[in-house]
Amino acid sequence: MTQEASPEAILGDFEGTTLEARGHVTKLSRRGDEFWVELTDPVWFMDPDPNKQGPPPRFEVPVVMTTGSHHIQYYWIRRPASGTYHGRPDHGALMTVPWVWMIEEKRWLPVQDSFLTPPTPEHEGPLVWNTTCFGCHAVGTQPRYSAKDDEFASASVELGIACESCHGPADQHLRAHRSPLGRYARYFGFDDEDDATIVNPAKLSAAKSRDVCGQCHSFGEPLDMDAHKQTGLAFRPGQNLHATERVFRLQPEPGLEGENRDAIPTVNLGGNFWGDGTIRVAGREYNGLMETGCATRGELTCLTCHSLHSYRDRSDQLNEVGDRDSTCLECHPTIGADIEAHTHHPLSSTGSRCINCHMPHTTYGLFVAMRSHRIDSPSARVQAETGRPNACNLCHLDQTLGWTNEKLHSWYGQPRAQLSGDDEQIASSVLLATKGDAAQRAIIAWHFGWREAQVASGTKWLGAYLSILLNDPYVAIRRVANRSITHLPGYEGFEYDFAASPKALAEKQLEAIALWRNVVAQGSDRSGRPLLIDARGNVDQSTLQRLLNERNHTPIRISE
Numbered sequence: 001m002t003q004e005a006s007p008e009a010i011l012g013d014f015e016g017t018t019l020e021a022r023g024h025v026t027k028l029s030r031r032g033d034e035f036w037v038e039l040t041d042p043v044w045f046m047d048p049d050p051n052k053q054g055p056p057p058r059f060e061v062p063v064v065m066t067t068g069s070h071h072i073q074y075y076w077i078r079r080p081a082s083g084t085y086h087g088r089p090d091h092g093a094l095m096t097v098p099w100v101w102m103i104e105e106k107r108w109l110p111v112q113d114s115f116l117t118p119p120t121p122e123h124e125g126p127l128v129w130n131t132t133c134f135g136c137h138a139v140g141t142q143p144r145y146s147a148k149d150d151e152f153a154s155a156s157v158e159l160g161i162a163c164e165s166c167h168g169p170a171d172q173h174l175r176a177h178r179s180p181l182g183r184y185a186r187y188f189g190f191d192d193e194d195d196a197t198i199v200n201p202a203k204l205s206a207a208k209s210r211d212v213c214g215q216c217h218s219f220g221e222p223l224d225m226d227a228h229k230q231t232g233l234a235f236r237p238g239q240n241l242h243a244t245e246r247v248f249r250l251q252p253e254p255g256l257e258g259e260n261r262d263a264i265p266t267v268n269l270g271g272n273f274w275g276d277g278t279i280r281v282a283g284r285e286y287n288g289l290m291e292t293g294c295a296t297r298g299e300l301t302c303l304t305c306h307s308l309h310s311y312r313d314r315s316d317q318l319n320e321v322g323d324r325d326s327t328c329l330e331c332h333p334t335i336g337a338d339i340e341a342h343t344h345h346p347l348s349s350t351g352s353r354c355i356n357c358h359m360p361h362t363t364y365g366l367f368v369a370m371r372s373h374r375i376d377s378p379s380a381r382v383q384a385e386t387g388r389p390n391a392c393n394l395c396h397l398d399q400t401l402g403w404t405n406e407k408l409h410s411w412y413g414q415p416r417a418q419l420s421g422d423d424e425q426i427a428s429s430v431l432l433a434t435k436g437d438a439a440q441r442a443i444i445a446w447h448f449g450w451r452e453a454q455v456a457s458g459t460k461w462l463g464a465y466l467s468i469l470l471n472d473p474y475v476a477i478r479r480v481a482n483r484s485i486t487h488l489p490g491y492e493g494f495e496y497d498f499a500a501s502p503k504a505l506a507e508k509q510l511e512a513i514a515l516w517r518n519v520v521a522q523g524s525d526r527s528g529r530p531l532l533i534d535a536r537g538n539v540d541q542s543t544l545q546r547l548l549n550e551r552n553h554t555p556i557r558i559s560e
Helices: 042-046 163-167 171-176 180-187 206-214 225-231 285-289 325-329 333-337 339-343 354-358 380-386 391-395 401-412 421-425 428-435 438-447 451-457 463-469 475-485 502-520 541-549
Strands: 002-004 017-021 024-031 034-040 058-067 072-078 094-096 099-102 107-110 220-222 245-247 363-365 368-370
Touching: 017 107, 034 042, 034 072, 042 094, 206 285, 220 225, 325 333, 325 354, 333 339, 354 391, 363 438, 368 438, 380 401, 391 401, 391 428, 391 438, 391 451, 401 421, 401 428, 421 428, 428 438, 428 463, 428 541, 438 463, 438 475, 463 475, 463 502
Parallel strands: none
Antiparallel strands: 002 058, 017 024, 024 034, 034 058, 058 072, 072 094, 072 099, 099 107, 220 245, 363 368
């Protein structure tokens, strides 16, 4: 996850590359085994003085560290000492180069556009590793911040997510196992006593096992911020996470540790959480589990489904049974006795998969929707009241929330929710794509390309709404929409740059609409009032324009 800069670690193209965005130029170059960046001083953008004068100064420094190796790679530099900044060259803050390398696409993208952030023509300040990333992307980092000098003298035990991240400090363990004979005896099972010199998350209580993962996979803040700025994370595997960290919750459940101090700050409700307190940023699954009875009233842990040593794929680290229904049915055997009676879907259907109904893709990160780890049941009321999409309409994209409301009432006895006229008459996906906020638009854009949803809902009509999202104000949403539209019939070979100029985006949107019209001219697989598309492929333009005029423009920032 985090590596020292080297030819083996750095994936981006530094060969005489010049990048420009928001009026600022960044020049990249390679000098032997070193990678250099010439850029506008990032600290200048962080200075709150409204009277500061431009243009901002520039400097040239080498890349010292990287973060990321699967999807996106970030690069860190150390700003040289200068008159208004007191950090020393070897003891200063590590800041991001303002561009990231998109690994799959082999292209550069401005850092601020790599997140779901409000569109702005202004260049934002850099991320600072010593204050944001050190706790989870390295082992035992101490920021060692000096408020007097406004500088860091940070030090890490080890870069990357290594053994001690999960197993705790190993000095006692190393001393106890110096003998090769002793090590082999334990390895082959001749010594089966629990090893008290090291923490094994699989042998901890369910709560403490979850806490090991929660130290990084949660959203909150240290209880002692001053100490945190000096010595970093106070938590160690095997301890109670809530003794040192405030893990945010909207409505803490009585009886849980820390319930009186974990309230979500209001400022975060519009970003990292849905209105009902469900986390919606990927990588913070612990917050979801804290709202889940399977964990709070049961024995569910992260290791129930995941493994860090014997996973099937490094992208999700699921163990052999992690995403299988058998994992859920161990605790719900009566459902397992007649699955179709419970799901009202054929046994072979993805609608009978436990995770598709109870862990829908309502968290966002890395340009994709990911599964929520707040395990609960679909609810039309929750979507209507809080904006969190429900599993039924994320699969049945062609159906209204009113349709879901009736199904949940007749099948499971849920009280009918009070819905708006649009929710009763227009498909939920159409409403989310047109008048939803940025988080809802990102989630639905991904589901338009989800194979399971396309099987349930058809594909030919989807191009109409993905074409709209190709010109969304948010760069991230445009990128998600582009990925989805390439999976539709008629868009083979469609070329599109989600970071292009407004003029180019508008032209590509018209091209995408024309391609869609060619597809539906041959017959649409879905039509009708809920989709605002008739059988001949004509769109109800007046209603569509009304929905777009009613779009929720509340700024959304999801902090991955």
